[in-house]
Amino acid sequence: MGPGSDMxxxxxxxxxxxxxxxxxxxxxxxxxxxxxxxxxxxIKLFIELADDGETIDRVSFIxxxxxxxxxxxxxxxxxxxxxxxSAVREMDRNDVVDLLGVELSPMRVKCAVLAEKVAxxxxxxxxxxxxxxxxxDVRKRCPARGDIL
Amino acid sequence: MSQQAEPLDVEAIRADxxxxxxxxxxxxxVYLDNAATTQTPEPVVEAIADYYRTTNAxxxxxxxxxxxxxxxxxxxxHDRVAEFIGASGGRxxxxxxxxxxxxxxxxxxxxxxxELGPGDEVVLTEMEHHAALVTWQQIAKRTGxxxxxxxxxxxxxxxMDAAREMITDDTAMVSxxxxxxxxxxVNPVGELADIAHDHDALVFVDAxxxxxxxxxxxxxxxxxxxxxxxxxxxxxxxxxxxxxxxxLLEGMEPxxxxxxxxxxxxxxxxxWNELPWKFEAxxxxxxxxxxxxxxxxxxDDLGMANVERHEAALAEYAHDRLTSFDDxxxxxxxxxxxxxxxxxxxxxxxxxxxxxxxxxxxxxxxxGDHCTQPLHDVLGTAASARASxxxxxxxxxxxxxxxxxxxxxxxxx
Numbered sequence: 001m002g003p004g005s006d007m008x009x010x011x012x013x014x015x016x017x018x019x020x021x022x023x024x025x026x027x028x029x030x031x032x033x034x035x036x037x038x039x040x041x042x043i044k045l046f047i048e049l050a051d052d053g054e055t056i057d058r059v060s061f062i063x064x065x066x067x068x069x070x071x072x073x074x075x076x077x078x079x080x081x082x083x084x085x086s087a088v089r090e091m092d093r094n095d096v097v098d099l100l101g102v103e104l105s106p107m108r109v110k111c112a113v114l115a116e117k118v119a120x121x122x123x124x125x126x127x128x129x130x131x132x133x134x135x136x137d138v139r140k141r142c143p144a145r146g147d148i149l
Numbered sequence: 150m151s152q153q154a155e156p157l158d159v160e161a162i163r164a165d166x167x168x169x170x171x172x173x174x175x176x177x178x179v180y181l182d183n184a185a186t187t188q189t190p191e192p193v194v195e196a197i198a199d200y201y202r203t204t205n206a207x208x209x210x211x212x213x214x215x216x217x218x219x220x221x222x223x224x225x226x227h228d229r230v231a232e233f234i235g236a237s238g239g240r241x242x243x244x245x246x247x248x249x250x251x252x253x254x255x256x257x258x259x260x261x262x263x264e265l266g267p268g269d270e271v272v273l274t275e276m277e278h279h280a281a282l283v284t285w286q287q288i289a290k291r292t293g294x295x296x297x298x299x300x301x302x303x304x305x306x307x308x309m310d311a312a313r314e315m316i317t318d319d320t321a322m323v324s325x326x327x328x329x330x331x332x333x334x335v336n337p338v339g340e341l342a343d344i345a346h347d348h349d350a351l352v353f354v355d356a357x358x359x360x361x362x363x364x365x366x367x368x369x370x371x372x373x374x375x376x377x378x379x380x381x382x383x384x385x386x387x388x389x390x391x392x393x394x395x396x397l398l399e400g401m402e403p404x405x406x407x408x409x410x411x412x413x414x415x416x417x418x419x420x421w422n423e424l425p426w427k428f429e430a431x432x433x434x435x436x437x438x439x440x441x442x443x444x445x446x447x448x449d450d451l452g453m454a455n456v457e458r459h460e461a462a463l464a465e466y467a468h469d470r471l472t473s474f475d476d477x478x479x480x481x482x483x484x485x486x487x488x489x490x491x492x493x494x495x496x497x498x499x500x501x502x503x504x505x506x507x508x509x510x511x512x513x514x515x516x517g518d519h520c521t522q523p524l525h526d527v528l529g530t531a532a533s534a535r536a537s538x539x540x541x542x543x544x545x546x547x548x549x550x551x552x553x554x555x556x557x558x559x560x561x562x
Contacts, residue, residue, distance in 0.1 A: 007505060008560055017561075039501060039517060040531030064531070066499035067561075108505065 007102050008067065015071035020078055021060045028060075032122035036114055041065025043073045043118045047080070053130070056080050056088070061115070068100070068108050073115035075099050085123045091116055157451060157459045163541045165190035165447075176511040179546045184330050184358060184490050184537035185515050186380045189444075193383060196443035200436045207432055209409055223435050227425060229442035233449065234375070235366035236392055241424040244391040244398070245438050249357040250280040252376030252391035253324075255428060256353055257288040259401040261322070267293035269321040272350075274299045274307055274336070275527050276329040279520040281355050285324055294321070301527065305332040305481040313344060320350040327359035327375075328488035331521045331535070332481030333464065335359075335488055342371045351397070357381055361448075362489055362539075363457035367392050379437060383540075384444035388437035391428070398424050405430035448540075456540055460489025463538040467491045467547045476558065480528055490537035492519070495554060498561045500532040506560060507534075510553040 025046035033044040042065060048058040059080045061073045076096055080088060096116040097104060104112055163169050166188045171178045180188060200222070206215035208223045227240035236242045246252045265271070271285045275298045289296045299312045307325075316323060323345040327338050342352040354375040359365050361382030367375050372392070379388035393401075403410055403421055407430035412420040421427045448456060468484030468491050471477045476496035481487055495503055504516035515535045518525045525531060536550055 008502070013561065066501040068502070105505070108501075111501070 007104060007108065009102055012067060012071040012100060012102065015074040016067040019061075019070060019074040021074065022062065023060050024062060025058055025060045028058075030122045030126040032118055032125060034114060034118035034121060036065075036069070036110055039065070039111070041069040041111060041114055043069065043115050045073075045077075045115070045118045045122050047119075047122055047126070049085070049126075054084055056083050056085070063115075065114075066108075066111055068104070068111040069114050072096055072100055072112045073118075076115045076119065080119060085127060088119055088123045091120065154458060155452060155455050157455055157540055159459075159541060159543055162190075162451070165192070166541055167191070169541060173511040179510075179512045179549045181536040181538065181542065181546065181550060182513045182515050183539040183542070184381070184519075184535065186386070187361065187383050187539050188541070189385065190383055190447055192447055193385065193440050193443045196440045197385060197436050200439050205436075208435055209426070219435060222439050223433070226438040226442035229445050230390055231392075233445040234360060234390075234392060235368050237368060238395045242392055242395050242398065244393065244425040244428040245434050245441075246376075246389040246391050246428075247387060247434070248380075248389035249278075249355060249376045249378045250284070250389070252374075252389050253281050253284045253353065253355070255391055255404040256374050256376075256393070256401075257284045259404040259428070260351075260397070261285070261288040261294075262292060263402060265289065265292035265294040265321055268319060269294040270317070270319045271296045271322045271324060272299060272312070272316050272320050272345075273297070273324050274326060275301050276305075276307070276332055276334065276336075276521065276524050277324070277326050278330055278355060278357070279522070280357070281324045281326065281353070282523065285322070298523075299325075301332070301334075301524075304483075305329075305334050307334065307336050307341075309337065309340065312341060316341075316344050316348055316350065318348050320345065320348050322351050322353060324353040324355070326355040326357075327365070328356075328362065329481070329521075329524075330358045330490070331492050331519045331524055331533070333487035333490045333492070334482055335486070338372065339370045342373075346371065358488055358490075362460055364453040373397055379441040379444065382441075382444055383447055384441040385437045388434045388441050390441075395424065398428070403427055403430070407431045409433070451540060459540060460538045460542075461485075461487075463542055463544065463547060464489045464491055466544055467536055467538075467550070470547060470551050471554075474554075477554070480533060489539070490535060492533045492535040494530060494533050495557060498557050500534040502561070503534050503554070503557050506557040507550070507553045510549065510556065512550055512553045514550070 028046035029049045030047040035042040043063040046060045050057045059077045061077050093113045168188050204218050206219040208220040227243045231239045231243045286296050297315050300308045302308050325338050325341050328335050338354050345352045351373040354372040356375050356377045360377040373394050375392040380386040410422050410427050410430040412422050464487055465484040471479050471493050477493055479493045500516035517532050
């Protein structure tokens with residue numbers, strides 16, 4: 001077999017065949033699904049945060065797609081644990097490519113980074129939601145003048 | 150066109166395609182992605198180079214010698230393509246476009262936008278390529294017309310009983326793919342045309358996967374419109390063909406406005422050039438058109454009936470070999486009744502992974518939805534792998550494909 005099979009090193013095949021943290025979390029603080037419409041790869045991520053909201057307690061995913069996309073989600077799910085939401089937002093695409101530890105052909109990079117993108121979007125949605133809540137809380141505590149009348 | 154059954158001299162043909170000699174890491178390329186694009190033989194490459202070396206000029210604009218030569222060659226290319234598909238109206242029935250997609254869009258905009266309205270129906274098939282599907286879907290939305298899709302049978306054929314029920318007096322257009330780029334099904338488009346015409350509907354045939362691979366006679370099919378692409382038939386990219394019955398093309402408004410498509414222009418108004426130039430605004434695809442005519446010569450020299458037979462034999466062989474494995478699902482009709490392509494999936498290996506691994510053995514196939522996402526929904530899979538054949542492919546190359554699939558099977562076991 002040619003040298004390109006490097007892309008399918010044992011570690012990736014192992015994560016593809018035996019995905020870690022696979023399944024749904026019932027009490028997830030955030031659920032988010034993302035896909036690569038061009039190839040149909042789908043990842044749905046479930047994230048449970050610690051009570052203080054500052055670290056990720058549990059992560060799981062379900063998904064469908066090629067070995068690269070699913071293995072990458074499996075590996076990332078392990079990495080995300082104990083990370084802070086802001087650290088997740090700061091990850092860049094090289095981080096997850098490094099995680100896979102193989103040379104990806106340019107066409108396959110988008111497969112590898114799908115899970116990371118879903119995680120970052122999930123965190124962004126969660127933080128935006130929290131910001132909304134805070135705004136609402138502030139409004140409750142300090143009703144606008146019109147509300148008093 | 151040679152009607153005598155003659156096996157293709159594949160060795161001689163391969164000598165016309167130097168790209169087939171390429172090696173990747175010491176392994177000879179096996180090119181099985183011909184439904185996406187075919188390779189280009191030396192005479193066609195030469196025709197392009199020759200045009201730029203000796204004849205290049207803009208057409209229909211200059212009185213100098215080069216422009217006259219370029220104009221004549223470009224116009225005659227239309228006649229050559231007309232002859233290739235049996236269009237007796239010659240150049241007036243052959244419009245050069247960018248590709249098949251633009252040809253569908255031309256009809257959808259120039260005919261559809263003006264003729265379709267609420268209550269009208271466009272009947273398509275579940276196996277349409279996005280080129281036709283999305284185009285009619287969106288034009289229907291804009292005009293208030295409805296799209297209906299003739300379903301496929303379990304075997305991957307068109308359900309003709311359903312077609313007979315779905316095509317009614319409300320049907321204005323039947324748009325059907327001649328050979329499915331995913332299932333390999335050869336659709337009875339002549340029969341569809343008869344049904345459509347019984348209800349005063351028109352027929353558009355997406356012939357992107359038929360004209361390059363088998364004899365096609367537009368008048369025998371009684372197609373009102375028919376479209377195909379140059380780069381899928383040993384020609385260059387950047388050119389497609391729209392065939393249309395002359396009286397229909399004459400009755401249609403232009404699709405693009407600009408230079409060359411006009412007769413007389415004032416600040417207030419303009420009148421249109423004669424066919425086919427009315428539909429070829431701006432500087433057209435000159436070198437591509439001339440090269441496409443050369444590709445027609447090349448294919449006719451081989452004999453389109455021989456091309457069809459060669460590919461059918463390869464498709465049947467590939468189908469037989471692939472269906473012999475329990476872990477391979479092959480889509481579409483039986484091996485002895487299909488166009489020259491086979492789409493399939495290997496259990497437990499995503500089509501994209503399969504294609505990547507096949508690439509390690511220098512085997513080039515397509516993986517994905519092949520621009521038929523709704524059909525893949527019907528098939529219940531997001532993607533499939535597809536091997537598609539042309540005049541230069543061999544049984545040994547099918548064996549290389551099967552061996553490489555086994556590599557993937559082992560790797561993912």
